[in-house]
Amino acid sequence: FNDGGVFMTVNFIDQEAGSEFLEDLLEQAMLLYTTVQGTCPGNRDFGITPLATDVPMPVAEQTLTLDIYSKTETYLPMLQVESVEFSVEDEVLVPHVLLSLNEDYFEDDEEDEDDE
DSSP: OEETTEEOEEEESSOOTTOHHHHHHHHHHHHHHHSBTTOSTTOTTOSBOGGGSSSOHHHHHHHHHHHHHHHHHHHOTTEEEEEEEEEEETTEEEEEEEEEEOHHHHHHHHHHHHHO
């Protein structure tokens, strides 16, 4: 994914491609991961920290990884981050995020429906 200089890949593990539901979740994840924290009116915490710029690559990788896990848990609890790996392309650090559906999230929904 390249959106005006933002390089990133986000994929699902072991999920059928083409599902409208999964495509929507991927779009939400991309929005979260490509938004710079502090730029979203009404929710300044939404997005990924800009503190990973102008620091050594190992620090940037660690900062981005922690932020991706944390923000996914907060804003997309129906998803679970399986892994975050990095590559360097044209001197740009490129995160590769692998997601899965958070089965606990969907089980909690089913239990709530059973309680009614």
